[in-house]
Amino acid sequence: MRATFMYEAGDVRVQDAPDPVIEQPTDAVVRIVRSCICGSDLHPYHSLAASDGPAPMGHEFLGIVEEIGSDVSGLRRGDFVVSPFAFADNTCEFCREGLHTSCPKGGWYGAGGVGGAQAEAVRVPQAQGTLVKLPVGEDSALLPSLLTLSDVYGTGYHAARQARIRPGDTVTVIGDGAVGLLAVLSAKQLGAERIILMGRHKDRTDLGRDFGATDVVAERGEEGIAKVRELTGGHGTRAVLEAVGHMPAYEMAVGAVRPGGVISRVGVPQYEEAPVGFGSLFGPNITLTGGPAPVRAYIDELLPAVLDGTVEPGRVFDRTVSLEEVPDGYRAMDRREALKVLVTP
C-alpha cells in the first residue's frame, strides 16, 4: 500500500509500505476512507531529527473494517468506523473513568510498530474498544464533521470539559487552529456566555465567530492580555482554553485568566518547565489542567449533534488533497495557507 512517512523536519514522503495485517487477536485492519493532517503533525514537521525518522504519520481517520482478529467482537467486515487518535481497550479502570489516553493497553498511531493513518490502510490495536461504528455510508456529506470526532473536536471539547465550562461562563480561547475553533464550539455547547477568541487570521476567527466567539483579540503577548482584561472588567476570564502548546501561549493564558480560574491546555506543550509559582498560578489560586484528550470518551456524547446537523465541526477543513498530495498538505498548513487539510484516498 501507499503510506506517509516523515523522514525529518520538512521532509514528508508518500511511499510504498507493507500492507497492514492482523498481528494480535485484538487487532483490526481498516481501509482508510478519510484522514487528515493535524496541527500537532506540524511540531515534528518543524523539529524531527533525521535519526528519529522515518516516522509513519497520521492519527485521525474514518474507514471500512477489512479484517478483524479472533478476539474482536461487535465489529464486522464492512463496518464504517471512526477511530479516536489513541487506541484503548475501553474496559480498564482508566477507560471506565473516561481517561482512555492512560489505558495501559492503549497507545498512539505511528509509534511502537503501529502505522499511521495518512495511508491506504492501518492496523488498529484494541479494535473492539477503539473503533466506533457510524450509522452513515462512506458517501455521506457528514464525513468531514464525523472525522473531527477522531481528534480535533474531541480535543477542543476536552479543553472545555476539563475547565468545567458552565452556563454563563466567561472563556478565552487561545489559538485559531482547528482545535481552538472547536474549543470555541464546545464552550458554546456547554453554555459559555462570553467567548473571547485570540487569533490573528481573519478567515479563521470569522469561523470562530460562527462557532460562538463573542469577541476576537488579534493582539498577542502583553497587548493581547491587556485587551482581554479590558474586555472583562480588568480581571480576565474564569476559563482559558490553550490550544497552541508554545510558551507564549502559556504566558498569555496566565495573563488572561481570572483569579480563582482555570487554564485548560490541549495544545501539546513544546516546553517542559513553565511558571507555576506565587507570581503566576499559586498567588491567584489558578488551576492548570488538560492533557491529551480521551476522545473515545466523548464520541458517543458528541455524535448525535453531528448527525443531526446541529453542529458542523467539519467546517474546519478548508482544503482537500489526495494521499499522494499529502506533502503539499503539510506545506499548506505550515504556511498557514490551509487551516486543516482533509485527505482522500
Place this chain on the structure above:
Amino acid sequence: MRATFMYEAGDVRVQDAPDPVIEQPTDAVVRIVRSCICGSDLHPYHSLAASDGPAPMGHEFLGIVEEIGSDVSGLRRGDFVVSPFAFADNTCEFCREGLHTSCPKGGWYGAGGVGGAQAEAVRVPQAQGTLVKLPVGEDSALLPSLLTLSDVYGTGYHAARQARIRPGDTVTVIGDGAVGLLAVLSAKQLGAERIILMGRHKDRTDLGRDFGATDVVAERGEEGIAKVRELTGGHGTRAVLEAVGHMPAYEMAVGAVRPGGVISRVGVPQYEEAPVGFGSLFGPNITLTGGPAPVRAYIDELLPAVLDGTVEPGRVFDRTVSLEEVPDGYRAMDRREALKVLVTP
C-alpha cells in the same frame, strides 16, 4: 507595645513598637490573646535579606476587639474574635465566590503598613469583613483549636477542597508539618478512604494517624514515590496534597499522583518554574491547583466541629512560648524540635 520583627534570616527580635491605632474607618484594633508561629514564617527565617528587614511577623491570632473604626458594624469592643491570615472586605465579587485572598481591598498582615500578630496588638484593616466573633471566652480550653482556623486548618482544608476530595477517595499528603497534618484531617472529614502521609518525624506522623492517615511513608524522593505506588497498585493516589512548597515536594507530588488526578498545593512555592510538560503533568492529564487559602471562607464551615470537640486541630501545637520568647520559638521550629509554637501574651 511589644512586637516581633525579623531583621534578616535567623534574626528575630521582640522590641518596642508604636501602639496600633485606627487609621481607616474600616479598621479595628485587636489586643492579641493567642498568636503562633507559622511554617511559612520559616521561609524568610532562611532567606530574608537584611535590606528587606525589619519585617513585622505573625499572621494568625485570636484577640479582643479594643477599638473599631466608624465604618465597622457588627463588631463591638470586647468581642472575642479570630482573624484569617489575609484580611478582606467579604463583600466583593471574589469574596462572594469564596476567594478572599484575591479581594482587591484585602492584604496580608506584616506588609503594606499593617503590623504583625506576634505582638501585643494589631490593626486589622477591613475589620468587618475579616474578623469572626467566637462564642467562647478567652479562657476557653478550645483556644488552640480555634487559633488553627486562622491559617493552618483552613489551609489544609483548602488543599483538600481544591482537590475535590470525595468519599472513598485515595489521597497522598506530602509534609508532616501542621498544614500537612490538618490536610490529613480535612481529607478524612471529606470522606477520603485511603490517606497516605509522607513524613519522617514519627511524633508528627503518629498525630497524622490520629487525624486519619491510613499509611505513613517516611521515604523521600524516588524511594518515596515507589512506596506510594506500591501501596496503590502501581498508579499512585487520585489526589496529592502538597503542604511543603519546595521543589522536591513538587516532584514527589508528580510521581505519586494517579493519571487523571490532581495535585493541590498549599505550601508556598519556593520556586517559580516547575515541570508541567508532556512528561510530568500534561501526558497523564494531571490537574495542578491550590494557592493561598481563603480561610475566611471556611471558618463558618469548620467552626462547629471545633466547638463541639469532634475535631481537635489544636493538637498541632506542641510548645507554648510567651511573646518575649518568640525568637526561641522560631529556633525550635527551625530545628524541628517543635511542630508548631503557640504564643501567649
